[in-house]
Amino acid sequence: MKKYCEMTKEELLSEKELLEKRYSEKKALGLKLDISRGKPCPEQLALSAPMLDLVNSKTENFKCENGFDIRNYGVVDGIPECRRLFAEILDADPDEVIVTGNSSLNLFYDLIAHAVCHGVPGSERPWGEDKNRKLLCPAPGYDRHFAVGELFGFELVIVKMNADGPDMDEVERLIADPSVKGIICVPKYSNPQGISFSEEVVKRFANLSPAAPDFRIFWDNAYVVHDLYPDGEKDYVPSLLRLAKENGKGNMVYMLGSTSKITFPTAGLAAVASSAENTADFKRMLSFQNIGPDKINQMRHVLFFKDLDGVLKHMRKQAEIIRPKFETVLAVLKAELGETGIARWNSPKGGYFVSAELLPGTAKRTVALCKEAGLTLTGAGSVYPYGKDPEDSVLRIAPTFAPAAELPVAMELFSIAARLAAAEKLLSEK
Amino acid sequence: MKKYCEMTKEELLSEKELLEKRYSEKKALGLKLDISRGKPCPEQLALSAPMLDLVNSKTENFKCENGFDIRNYGVVDGIPECRRLFAEILDADPDEVIVTGNSSLNLFYDLIAHAVCHGVPGSERPWGEDKNRKLLCPAPGYDRHFAVGELFGFELVIVKMNADGPDMDEVERLIADPSVKGIICVPKYSNPQGISFSEEVVKRFANLSPAAPDFRIFWDNAYVVHDLYPDGEKDYVPSLLRLAKENGKGNMVYMLGSTSKITFPTAGLAAVASSAENTADFKRMLSFQNIGPDKINQMRHVLFFKDLDGVLKHMRKQAEIIRPKFETVLAVLKAELGETGIARWNSPKGGYFVSAELLPGTAKRTVALCKEAGLTLTGAGSVYPYGKDPEDSVLRIAPTFAPAAELPVAMELFSIAARLAAAEKLLSEK
Numbered sequence: 001m002k003k004y005c006e007m008t009k010e011e012l013l014s015e016k017e018l019l020e021k022r023y024s025e026k027k028a029l030g031l032k033l034d035i036s037r038g039k040p041c042p043e044q045l046a047l048s049a050p051m052l053d054l055v056n057s058k059t060e061n062f063k064c065e066n067g068f069d070i071r072n073y074g075v076v077d078g079i080p081e082c083r084r085l086f087a088e089i090l091d092a093d094p095d096e097v098i099v100t101g102n103s104s105l106n107l108f109y110d111l112i113a114h115a116v117c118h119g120v121p122g123s124e125r126p127w128g129e130d131k132n133r134k135l136l137c138p139a140p141g142y143d144r145h146f147a148v149g150e151l152f153g154f155e156l157v158i159v160k161m162n163a164d165g166p167d168m169d170e171v172e173r174l175i176a177d178p179s180v181k182g183i184i185c186v187p188k189y190s191n192p193q194g195i196s197f198s199e200e201v202v203k204r205f206a207n208l209s210p211a212a213p214d215f216r217i218f219w220d221n222a223y224v225v226h227d228l229y230p231d232g233e234k235d236y237v238p239s240l241l242r243l244a245k246e247n248g249k250g251n252m253v254y255m256l257g258s259t260s261k262i263t264f265p266t267a268g269l270a271a272v273a274s275s276a277e278n279t280a281d282f283k284r285m286l287s288f289q290n291i292g293p294d295k296i297n298q299m300r301h302v303l304f305f306k307d308l309d310g311v312l313k314h315m316r317k318q319a320e321i322i323r324p325k326f327e328t329v330l331a332v333l334k335a336e337l338g339e340t341g342i343a344r345w346n347s348p349k350g351g352y353f354v355s356a357e358l359l360p361g362t363a364k365r366t367v368a369l370c371k372e373a374g375l376t377l378t379g380a381g382s383v384y385p386y387g388k389d390p391e392d393s394v395l396r397i398a399p400t401f402a403p404a405a406e407l408p409v410a411m412e413l414f415s416i417a418a419r420l421a422a423a424e425k426l427l428s429e430k
Numbered sequence: 431m432k433k434y435c436e437m438t439k440e441e442l443l444s445e446k447e448l449l450e451k452r453y454s455e456k457k458a459l460g461l462k463l464d465i466s467r468g469k470p471c472p473e474q475l476a477l478s479a480p481m482l483d484l485v486n487s488k489t490e491n492f493k494c495e496n497g498f499d500i501r502n503y504g505v506v507d508g509i510p511e512c513r514r515l516f517a518e519i520l521d522a523d524p525d526e527v528i529v530t531g532n533s534s535l536n537l538f539y540d541l542i543a544h545a546v547c548h549g550v551p552g553s554e555r556p557w558g559e560d561k562n563r564k565l566l567c568p569a570p571g572y573d574r575h576f577a578v579g580e581l582f583g584f585e586l587v588i589v590k591m592n593a594d595g596p597d598m599d600e601v602e603r604l605i606a607d608p609s610v611k612g613i614i615c616v617p618k619y620s621n622p623q624g625i626s627f628s629e630e631v632v633k634r635f636a637n638l639s640p641a642a643p644d645f646r647i648f649w650d651n652a653y654v655v656h657d658l659y660p661d662g663e664k665d666y667v668p669s670l671l672r673l674a675k676e677n678g679k680g681n682m683v684y685m686l687g688s689t690s691k692i693t694f695p696t697a698g699l700a701a702v703a704s705s706a707e708n709t710a711d712f713k714r715m716l717s718f719q720n721i722g723p724d725k726i727n728q729m730r731h732v733l734f735f736k737d738l739d740g741v742l743k744h745m746r747k748q749a750e751i752i753r754p755k756f757e758t759v760l761a762v763l764k765a766e767l768g769e770t771g772i773a774r775w776n777s778p779k780g781g782y783f784v785s786a787e788l789l790p791g792t793a794k795r796t797v798a799l800c801k802e803a804g805l806t807l808t809g810a811g812s813v814y815p816y817g818k819d820p821e822d823s824v825l826r827i828a829p830t831f832a833p834a835a836e837l838p839v840a841m842e843l844f845s846i847a848a849r850l851a852a853a854e855k856l857l858s859e860k
Binding site: 037039040042045048049050052053055056057059062069070071072073074101102103105106109110113116117118128144147148151152260264265266267288289290291292293294295296297 | 467469470472475478479480482483485486487489492499500501502503504531532533535536539540543546547548558574577578581582690694695696697718719720721722723724725726727
């Protein structure tokens with residue numbers, strides 16, 4: 001097949017006609033498919049069902065390690081055994097870890113709200129008093145991160161993503177501005193590109209010298225144990241907190257994680273690991289906000305997993321369910337778009353997304369075509385701050401939730417739509 | 431027995447000597463008792479144990495009424511059946527109710543943070559931009575409420591509590607100041623006095639005309655179903671939201687509640703009922719903060735209680751456990767302090783506390799004496815804003831958590847300490 005950009009007008013017209021026919025056939029199926037959000041499928045959720053039985057009416061001992069009753073008030077930073085579990089997951093020390101209820105997004109929100117209202121260690125004043133406050137946003141990235149930044153009045157500054165993480169030259173340049181208060185990123189199997197930051201990138205993060213004395217790196221390690229190929233190729237990202245502490249810069253780091261995509265989204269746990277000073281500060285904030293997290297649910301998780309090894313065994317089962325879905329997505333993309341020259345995509349080793357970069361100016365049209373034919377995608381632009389993709393090019397595909405049997409047709413429709421949009425675009429320029 | 435204030439110096443000296451002897455005897459017991467916090471006792475917690483079994487690995491249907499999977503993302507305002515349950519509890523309409531995880535304190539914190547950062551319906555600007563913002567605090571009241579207000583930079587303005595609720599003349603006078611942004615109160619079986627607001631007081635609340643266009647009443651109905659005498663004398667407080675809506679003032683009201691002292695503190699649920707506009711606004715805020723509450727735990731509660739009637743039956747069992755403890759506290763106070771003339775206290779029909787008003791200037795000394803002899807009380811002053819009791823007089827007694835067998839000696843020690851402190855004080859003035 002010829003690449004689209006090499007086709008003549010006539011060839012494009014004939015290609016368009018063919019695509020319109022295929023599109024109509026798909027549309028006639030009356031599909032109702034959704035590959036928009038990174039949601040576990042029911043088979044994945046079923047893996048965690050035994051956890052629900054582990055604290056029950058026959059339980060005799062409701063005490064956690066420090067002697068508190070998990071059914072009653074107290075232990076605002078989480079039960080010790082659960083802090084230890086998350087310390088293993090996030091590669092931090094247990095006394096640097098605070099465990100709450102769901103989710104890491106909620107922790108990010110609370111940390112930002114706290115910094116805006118009260119400031120954090122090192123702050124000369126609450127961030128909210130800095131009218132020109134800015135948040136660095138490596139993009140493509142996670143729409144809900146950007147939305148929190150925007151809600152709290154930050155100017156969102158795009159940083160380019162390279163194959164090994166954010167463009168660190170750019171980051172180092174930007175942080176010379178004292179109104180740049182932080183950066184939000186997903187360091188492993190990033191949302192949506194599945195990029196893992198290289199050791200060199202992490203080391204540069206750990207040694208940043210920002211102008212703002214209270215600059216923070218929000219390190220949302222949402223996919224830290226989410227390898228698709230546990231026995232094969234998988235990524236390793238070192239602990240930013242450990243590296244930053246070696247440089248005496250531990251206060252710069254909040255590492256976040258959760259079990260949202262390990263056990264149950266919204267009925268899982270989240271954790272933040274940080275320096276001793278940050279941890280004490282955030283614990284103090286939490287002690288105003290509530291009188292302890294759901295310790296019963298923390299205990300369920302501890303009894304279910306016991307330790308990191310238990311988590312990894314569980315994630316192996318998750319991978320068995322979702323790996324074929326990722327492979328289907330990649331196979332259809334290759335078959336349908338591989339020779340067209342109108343799209344590039346990643347082949348992630350973990351995480352929850354495949355990110356497709358389409359012909360500039362065709363992402364919105366592709367989403368609209370899919371929607372019209374019964375396939376829901378995340379809105380075009382959503383992977384960029386303010387929902388504005390400067391190239392109208394990047395779309396996020398979330399393979400996990402859709403039934404395996406429906407994914408091929410969903411991806412076929414996606415590909416047809418992307419090709420049709422490209423043909424239309426190119427024809428409009430002829 | 432003569433009243434202390436009528437005793438001569440000699441009589442007081444002899445009384446003091448007697449008390450010191452009794453105090454030494456108690457101290458020699460090496461007690462380790464705690465009546466400081468309103469915590470359910472293990473017997474109360476055991477009542478809710480069957481709830482833990484209701485969603486389990488054998489559960490076949492994880493769908494809630496609106497078709498969402500309770501194990502997965504979504505339903506940011508709570509599952510419909512749980513909103514209905516809380517609508518009954520709080521006396522509101524289900525579509526006015528949002529149900530989250532624990533706790534009502536957390537909801538209060540989030541609402542205050544939201545108003546300070548972004549404003550609420552009716553706001554001309556975020557509350558945080560009002561440098562002189564004030565929060566009305568009927569006192570004695572709940573220390574954690576005051577702490578949240580202080581953390582967010584409000585000047586806490588004391589409003590006197592009368593036997594039927596806050597001094598409404600004072601409230602109506604104070605809200606003429608546009609920098610008064612809200613009032614926080616516990617309308618039924620108040621913390622710590624056990625006062626329930628009269629219908630007239632609630633009607634005056636519902637018809638306030640504050641100068642601030644975004645003034646809010648935070649109505650923490652923490653003890654709404656917490657009657658000690660379900661078959662006898664119990665208080666009724668009408669729904670502030672319903673009354674305010676009749677006056678076209680629904681936006682003024684956030685009614686809060688939780689199951690912290692119904693099922694499990696910290697592993698319970700909380701809810702807020704408000705006007706349609708406030709509810710939409712808060713739901714939007716929550717949709718930035720997270721991707722749904724713990725719907726599995728919401729379903730546990732729904733299956734356990736079914737409806738308000740189920741809740742009331744459960745609270746009847748709670749009352750059977752804690753009523754004798756309240757009666758012990760009151761009996762010892764009466765026997766030990768009844769004729770001394772140095773103390774007054776309430777006889778609450780519900781809630782979690784007995785509040786004792788001691789001879790002015792003796793509360794701190796009483797707490798110190800108790801502590802020295804092994805009895806922990808909430809700090810003197812904690813029931814007032816900034817922890818400062820203008821009279822150094824009010825102490826809060828929390829009878830529920832202490833084992834029934836230990837309460838008599840705890841209350842005897844408390845009474846001896848209060849009497850000793852009073853004798854010392856009166857002698858110092860002779």
